Amino acid sequence: MTFSRPAHWILLLSSLWLGPWAAAAPQSLFDVYLQAKQNDPQLAAAGHGNLAAQELIEQAKAGYRPNVALSASTTANHTDLKYNTANVPLPAGVNRFEGYAAKVEARQPIYRKENLERIDLSKVQVSVTDKQLHLTQQQLMLRTTQAYFDVLQAQDRIELLAAQKQAIQQQLQQAKASFEAGITTVTDLHEAQARYDLIVAQEIAAENEQAVAQHSLQAIIGNPPQTLAKVRDDLQITPALKPMQDWQTVTAASNLNIQIQQAQIEISDRNISIAQSGHYPTLDAVASYTDSHYNGSQNRFGTDLQNAVIGVELNVPIYLGGAVDSRIRQAAYNKQKAQDDLENVHRQTMLETQRAYLGLSSSIAQIKALEQALQSSQSQLDATKLGYEVGIRTSVDLLNARQQHFSAKRDLLQARYNYLVSIIRLKTASGIINEADLQDIDQQLTKR
Template sequence: MRGLKTAPLGMMAAALLALAGGASAQTLLDSYRSARVSDPRYKAVEFNTQAVGTLTDQAFAGFLPSAKFDLERTSTRQKIISSENPIFGAGMTTFPTTNQTLSITQPLFRVDVLRRFEQAKSSVKQAGYVLLAAEQDLMVRTAAAYLLVLAANDAVAFAKAEREAVARALELAQEKLKMGLGTITNLHDATARHALTVAREIEARNKLADAKQGLREITGQPTEQLQTLREDFALTLPEPAEVEPWLQISAEQNLSLQARREGVEIARQEIERQRAGHFPSVNMVVSQNLKDSGSTLYGGGSNVRTTEFGVRLTVPIFEGGLTTAVTKEAALRHQKSQEELEQERRAVERQARAAFDSTVSGTTLVKALGQAVLAQQGALGAKEQGQRSGLFTLLPVLDAQRDLYAAKRDHAQARYEYLLNRLKLAQAAGTLSEQHLSEVSEALQ
C-alpha cells in the first residue's frame, strides 16, 4: 500500500519539475528580444540612425530665412583742437552711441543648399538600411551564441558520459587484475584514457562557461536554463533549391549591399555639392538699424531709424583653388565608394553561396553522422562482447567508446550548424526576420 501511495506522488513531483523547467527555459526568441534592448552594438547603430535622421532638418534649414540681431554700445570722447567755424570753439565732450541692427536673410538661389538637402535624404536612407542590416546581424549573432551554448552543453554531457564509461572500465580492469584475470597493460590503458576523459570534461565545462558569457554579452541577461535540441526535426532544402536564384536575390536585396549603394550615391552628390562652390548665390536681405547718438561739440544728439530692402548677388571668382581641390577630393572619394561597393558585392555573393552550399550539404551531413552514431554504437557493443569472450583486449573497447562520443559530438554540431546556416542564407538574401528564428525554435524543445 505504501508503494502504491508514494509512486503517484513521485510521478507528480517529476511532472511538476519538468513543467517548471520548461516554463523557466529561456527560448531563442526570448534571448533575441532581450538583445534588442540591451546589445551595445545594435543600440549604437540605433542611436546613430537617429542622429543621421536629423541631417534633413539641418539641410532644410538652408532654405529658410535666417535672422540676427546686433547690439553695439560705444562711448566716444571728442575734443576739438581747432575749427575754422567761428561758432564752434575748442572744447571736449564725451557722449554714448547705441547701434541696434536686425537683419533677415532669405536664400533665393543656393545650389549648394539644394545639393546638401538631396544628400541628406540619401544619408537617412542609407542609415535605415544599416539599421535593418544591424537587426539581422543581431538575429544571427544571438542565434549563434544561443546554439553555441547548446553545443557546449552537449559537449559537457558527452564528456561526462564518456568519463563515467571509462571509469567503469577502469574499475573492471582493477578488479580483474586483483583476481589475476587481467593484465597490467589493460590497467594502464584504462588509467591513461580515464585521465584524458577527465581533462576533456574540464575543457568542455570551461567552454560552456565561456559560451554562456558570450550569450550574456549580447542579451545582457544571465544564462540559466535554455531549450535543448530535438532528437529529430525536419531537414529541408532551401527553396528554391538552386544557388543562382539566391545569388540574384542577394545582389538585389542584401541590406549591407543596399547601404553601400546609397553610399555611392552620397559620394556622387558630394561632388555636386562641392562643385556648387563655383555657382553664384542670390539672397534677399532685409535690415533695420536704430542708431542713437548723444550730443557732440558740433550740435545735439540724433536718433535715426534706417530700413533697407535688397537682393544680394554673390559671384565667387577666386578662392585660391579651394573649390577645385575639394571637388577633386570628392570625385576620388566617389571612386573609392564604388570600389567598396564592388568589394561588398563580392563578399555578399560569397556569403550567399557558402550559406546555400552549407545548408544543402548540411542535410546530408546530419543524416550521415546520425548513421555513424548508430554504427559506432553497434561497433562498441560488438567489441564489448568480444572482450567478454576474450577476442579483444580492453584497448579496442576504449577506442570504440572514444569514437562513439566523438561521433555524437560531430552529429550534434552538424545539426546546430545546419540551423545557423539557414539563418545566414536568409541574411544574405536580405529576408531574415523573427519568423526565421521561430522556425529554428521549432527544432528546439
C-alpha cells in the same frame, strides 16, 4: 491516499515555493532574441545613430529658410579734442557722451544651388542610416543564433564527457579488479587510467568553453542566460536547397551591404554637384532696420537715427583661387573610390553567400552520414562489449569503441547545430532574414 495535516501543509508550501521554477519553460531562441533587442548595445547604438541622422534633413532645409538676427550695442565715450590749426569754428576740449544702437536683419535665400543639393544629399544620407539600422538588426539575429547554439553545444559536450567518464571509470574499476585477480595485465589497467585522465582534462576544457559561451550570450542579451530549449531529436532537415545561383540573385537584390554601398555612390554624385555649385551665383532677399541714439559726438552734436533697408543681393563668383575646381576633382575621385568599394563589397558578399550555402549543404549531408555512423558505432560498441565479456576482445578494443561512439554522438550534435545556424547565416548573407525565421527555428526546439 491520505496525508496528515502537517504533511499536507508541507506539500502545499513546497508547491508554492517551487511553482515558478517548476513551471518555467526553457527559453527558446526567439525568447532570447527578444531580450537581445532590448539590451544589445550594438543595436542601441545603431538606433541612436539613426535618430541623429534624421536631423540632417532639417539642417539642410534650414539653408533655404529665412535667417533673422538682432544685434545691439551701448557705448560710453570720452574724447579730448585739440586742433593743430587756429580759427577752427568747432569747439575743442574734453567731451563725454553715451549712445546705443540696435539692428534687425533678415535674409531669405532665393537661389542657392548648393543648399538645394544639400537637401537631396541629406535624404540619401538618412536612407543609408536606415539601412545600417536594419542591417544591425539582421546581424543581431545571426549573432544571437550563433551564441545560443554555442551554449547548447558546450552543454552537450560536458554531458557527453560526463557519460563517457562514467563508462570509462567503470571499466577502470573492472580493470583494477581483474589485474588484482591476475586475470589481465597491467597494460589494460594503464590504458584505462590514461583514457580516464584524458577525459578529466577534456572536462576542464569543456567547462571553460561553456563559461565563455555563456558570457558571450550574456554580452548580447544583458543578463545571464537561463535554461535554453534544446534541439528536438526528430530534427526536420530540408530535403533540398535552391541552386546557389538563385541565392546569389537574391543576394544581389536584397543584401543591405550592397545597397548601402550603392547609396554611397549616390552620395558621391551629390557631393560632385555641391562642389560644382561653387561656380553658380547666389541670390538673397535682404531687409534690415536700424535704430540708434547718441546724446553727443566729437562735434558735440547728438543724433537719433532710424533706417530701414530692403533689397536683393546677388553674388557672382568669378575666381576663387582654383578651390572650386579642386573640390570638383576631389569629389570625382571619391566617386571612383565608392565604385571600387561597391565592387569589393559585392564580391565579398557573394563569397559570404557561397560559404553559407556550402556550409548549409555540408551540414545536411553530414547529419545524414553521422546518423548512420552513430548507428554503426552503437552496433560496434555492443559487439565489442560482448566480445570483451567472452574474452575475444581486449580492454583497449572496448575503450576505442566507446571513444568512437561518443565521438559520433558529439559530431552529430555539432552538425545539427551547424545546420540551424547555417540556415540563419545564409538568409542573413542574402539579406532576407527576418524574425519569422527565428520562430521557424523555435519549431525545431523542445518545448520543455
